[in-house]
Structures are given as structure tokens and as C-alpha cells.
Amino acid sequence: MSVHLLLTSLASLQLRCDRRSALLGTGAAALAGPPASAVLAATTTKVPTWKLSGGVAFPTLALNTAGLTEDGAELAFRNAIAAGITHADFHPGIERNGVARVLPQVDRKSVFLNTKIPTNWAKGWSSPSEAAASVPKFLDENLAILGTDYVDMLMLRDSTDPAVMQAMWAEMEKAKADGRARSLGVINYCEGALSCLLATANELPAINYFQMHAGMGPDSGSLRAFGESRGIRTFAYGHVGERANPTDDTDELLSSPTLRRIGAAHGRTAEEVALRWVLQSGAAASVRPTTDFRKGFSACDPTTSACADGLRSSANAFSYKLSAAEMKEIDSMTSPKGFPTLFSSPGCPESFFAK
Numbered sequence: 001m002s003v004h005l006l007l008t009s010l011a012s013l014q015l016r017c018d019r020r021s022a023l024l025g026t027g028a029a030a031l032a033g034p035p036a037s038a039v040l041a042a043t044t045t046k047v048p049t050w051k052l053s054g055g056v057a058f059p060t061l062a063l064n065t066a067g068l069t070e071d072g073a074e075l076a077f078r079n080a081i082a083a084g085i086t087h088a089d090f091h092p093g094i095e096r097n098g099v100a101r102v103l104p105q106v107d108r109k110s111v112f113l114n115t116k117i118p119t120n121w122a123k124g125w126s127s128p129s130e131a132a133a134s135v136p137k138f139l140d141e142n143l144a145i146l147g148t149d150y151v152d153m154l155m156l157r158d159s160t161d162p163a164v165m166q167a168m169w170a171e172m173e174k175a176k177a178d179g180r181a182r183s184l185g186v187i188n189y190c191e192g193a194l195s196c197l198l199a200t201a202n203e204l205p206a207i208n209y210f211q212m213h214a215g216m217g218p219d220s221g222s223l224r225a226f227g228e229s230r231g232i233r234t235f236a237y238g239h240v241g242e243r244a245n246p247t248d249d250t251d252e253l254l255s256s257p258t259l260r261r262i263g264a265a266h267g268r269t270a271e272e273v274a275l276r277w278v279l280q281s282g283a284a285a286s287v288r289p290t291t292d293f294r295k296g297f298s299a300c301d302p303t304t305s306a307c308a309d310g311l312r313s314s315a316n317a318f319s320y321k322l323s324a325a326e327m328k329e330i331d332s333m334t335s336p337k338g339f340p341t342l343f344s345s346p347g348c349p350e351s352f353f354a355k
Helices: 003-016 019-024 070-083 094-105 128-146 162-177 191-198 220-228 249-254 257-266 270-280 306-319 324-331
Strands: 049-051 057-059 061-064 087-090 112-117 153-157 184-187 207-211 233-237 284-287
Touching: 057 112, 061 070, 061 306, 070 087, 070 094, 070 306, 087 094, 094 128, 112 128, 128 162, 153 162, 153 207, 162 184, 162 191, 184 191, 191 220, 207 220, 220 233, 249 270, 257 270, 257 324, 270 284, 270 306, 270 324, 284 306
Parallel strands: 061 087, 061 284, 087 112, 112 153, 153 184, 184 207, 207 233, 233 284
Antiparallel strands: 049 057
């Protein structure tokens, strides 16, 4: 599909959505068009990729759709593609549905679809075999809605039951062998969860997806080194915190004198420096469209240019570098405190859900 047609679709979506439908998911409404700046021009941004097993190219910058409505996920994905971000990191459900709306209008091979499979730890399975059987069912349902034969990455959440993780991972390995998932990863796996999974895995997870931001240190409490020493790369969310635990981490990072001072030297914001630090450390990153988010909510408002501008700003993170001294100074920050596996099951320490 041509860039012109994609941007035409983007403008059409913005024209038919109002603020309420985008933020609350209550459907489309006719309004006068958004500001002209909300429709992005084509970009030449080139996001670097990692080469995973099997030759899979993993874009190191992704759109994080967490908390977006269906309309919001659609608009954010269109804006991301226009900004040069072709990797969509989404949950099953309404976020997936929004991403699915975009796919008929783009070349499937031009985008990287990355979704998450739940282990149902809160309710539990009757047996590991029941958990394993959920994997092909999950893929059947989600691939049908996405209208594709495969996802580019399937990431497994952790569980308080080691046997459940191991059984589900074995089924995911089969899905990869069948070509329905081109690569495999894990989400919020602490050292204990990773050790458990690796005890029976035939294939290593390509990535571990966990929180990483300035103030946590470059090694995220040794979890990063633990995984990377075993060939598991770091894919980070929450470069400006998650407003979950602590609830003021994002505000502290955005107002950080250190990040602001370093940003001023490069003509960048504190948020941009926070993202650059993650990427320059060698991790990949998944970014929300804007800093207007909280747990369970994220905004991509079609009546302003904030969503498009935020994604374009993130895509520009590869256009400059921090100095070694600046990286070291950010490495040494000790606040705000953060927890790498913040949204893990209570089986991992310092889980948000263990409260």
C-alpha cells in the first residue's frame, strides 16, 4: 500500500472520531476535521532491527498500545507507521481489534505484530494440559481476528505454577515450528521464572519484556544480565514509568533536573532523553503514544496532534546520541525506584498484584 493511501486512511479515521469515542470507545461521531498537523507526512526514519533465530528481524522500537481503546489503537498504529514505527506491541482484545483494522491496508510483511498470551494465573487452570491446550485456541482466535496466518512474536506471561509455564511454552514452540509464530518471548519474567522455563525449554525466549527506566540502574537489579548472559535480549516498557508503583514515577522522570539538563544540551525533552538512554544501553523499547496514561488507560486523541507528535518524537530517538558521560550520569540515578517485573504474577518479587 502506498504512503499516500495510508495517510488518507489516517485522515479519514481522525475525521470520523471525536474525543469521547477515542478515549471512551463509544463509537464514531461526525466532527469537523482535526488540526492539519495531526496528519503526518511520510518519514525517512529507519528503526534498527535485531536478527533473531530463524532470521527474524525484530524492530527495536515498538508502539505500546496498552490501555488504548479500539479506536485509539487503530489511530496510534496508523500514526506509528507514518512515523516509521512498524512494530505493534498489543494485548488481545480491543487493542488487537484496533491493530486489525489497519492490516488490510498495509503490506503484511511491512509490519511486525507482537502479542501476549495469558497464563490465567489469577484464576488458574485445572491442569497444565488444560493450560497447554489454550495456546492453539488462543492463536486460532487471534489470527482469525487479525486476518493473518502468523504473528511475528508471541510472548508468554509468567505464572505462579511452574508446570503451567513449561506446558504452555512447549505448545508455543510447536506454534513456531508450524510457522504461526515466527519468534517467541516472555513478559515480566524474574530470575526464578526464567530459570523454571529454561529447565524444560527446547528453545530460548528471544526476549524478556520488562520495565526499565532511569533511576533503576542499567542492569535492572541484575535481571538484565541474568537474561542477556543466556542469550535473552531485553525489550523494555515504561521508559518514563508506569504510574503504578510508585504512582508518581512518571512525573518525577519528566521533571528530573538531570534528564532536563542533558536534554537541553541536545535540544530534547526529558522524555526523549529517558528513551534514548534505554535504547543506547542496548535494549529495545516499547513506547506509548503520549505521556497521557495511567494503569489501564492511554490516550490517542484524534482532535489534537499529540499522539502523532509523540510517536514521531520517539522515532527520532535514533537521530542523536548521548555522550558516555551523560549515559554514566543517568546510569547512576537512584530515583524513582522501579521494579522490572512490575506486572508479573505474584510468583515474582515486588509484583504490583502481590499487594
